[in-house]
Amino acid sequence: MSSTSTNRTDPRYIRSSELLRNAILELSKHHRPDDISIAELTKVAGISRGTFYSHASTPAELLxxxxxxxxxxxxxxxxxxxxxxxxxxxxxxxxxxxxxxxxxxxxxxxxxxxxxxxxxxxxxxxxxxxxxxxxxxxxxxxxxxxxxxxxxxxxxxxxxxxxxxxxxxxxxxxxxxxxxxxxxxxxxxxxxxxxxxxxxxxxxxxxxxxxxxxxxxxxxxxxxxx
Missing domain, CATH: 1.10.357 (Tetracycline Repressor; domain 2)
Structure with missing residues (x-):
């Protein structure tokens, strides 16, 4: 479901994927996924907005x-x-x-x-x-x-x-x-x-x-x- 073509074996991709995974799971415990903003998610994950788009188009899709x-x-x-x-x-x-x-x-x-x-x-x-x-x-x-x-x-x-x-x-x-x-x-x-x-x-x-x-x-x- 990723919005762009990326090298999924790249260590940087794997690292950002793990950071996003932990962040979206934690945020989604307390909020409806559609109410989580990309800005909030990337801040918790500690990654850039551009990096996020290599994984998904929305927080709900990422979850x-x-x-x-x-x-x-x-x-x-x-x-x-x-x-x-x-x-x-x-x-x-x-x-x-x-x-x-x-x-x-x-x-x-x-x-x-x-x-x-x-x-x-x-x-x-x-x-x-x-x-x-x-x-x-x-x-x-x-x-x-x-x-x-x-x-x-x-x-x-x-x-x-x-x-x-x-x-x-x-x-x-x-x-x-x-x-x-x-x-x-x-x-x-x-x-x-x-x-x-x-x-x-x-x-x-x-x-x-x-x-x-x-x-x-x-x-x-x-x-x-x-």
Whole structure:
């Protein structure tokens, strides 16, 4: 999302990136990212305005970049999840979202500014775009294993539905002050999730739209956080 072409291996770029990362994370704990000015950010980071523009165009974009860089190694796993073995598919899908909620919890004050404060933050738009890109790969992989090729409308709706659900999971958890564990939060969501997202891969690699014993076992077991 950087606004200019830069050498990301340059020690000066790496140093300024770390300074900006620390500054935007600290400022965003106390302020809505859209309310943070470039002047304030660069002063806290101790860099020039020109250097800032080699990293992002706005503080909100910079914050989104930083958060996406941190959560991506965890959440991007969902794009290839359909290739996991039959017995672990749902558990690993659930674990990816649990990791996402742990990430949110680690930056809870920041995510509250992004997801709950009004008007809606620009940073939320960048995060939504990231979720859509990864989830679209997941849906396309799912579709490739389906018994009947889904229509373009189904693919679009399925992608947008899961993007919306991802935002709902995060927002609902934040709005309830994260009073439940990430595990319990995901069990609650999975009791409400549409059937196609709980599909099971058969031995021949096809997908059948039916609820599974794995789901029942997860929802009936005690998974409250330590």
């Amino acid at each position: 989104a970049n930083v958060l996406i860089e941190e959560l991506s190694p965890r959440f991007s796993r969902i794009s290839s999840l359909v290739h996991d073995s039959t017995n672990t598919y749902l558990l690993r899908w659930r674990d990816i979202y649990i990791d996402l909620l742990i990430h949110v919890h680690n930056h809870r004050s920041i995510y509250k500014h992004i997801f709950i404060d009004k008007p809606e933050s620009i940073a939320l738009g960048y995060l939504t775009t990231y979720f859509r890109t990864v989830i679209q790969e997941y849906v396309l992989g799912f579709a490739a294993h389906n018994e009947e090729p889904p229509t373009p409308l189904w693919l679009t709706m399925a992608t947008e539905q899961q993007v919306h659900n991802t935002i709902v999971i995060i927002t609902s958890w934040l709005e309830t002050d994260m009073q439940t564990s990430p595990e319990r939060a995901m069990n609650t969501f999975m009791s409400l999730v549409p059937p196609w997202q709980l599909a099971k891969l058969s031995e021949d690699g096809r997908i059948y739209l039916r609820r599974t014993r794995t789901l029942h076992s997860m929802l009936s077991s005690s998974t409250e956080a330590k």
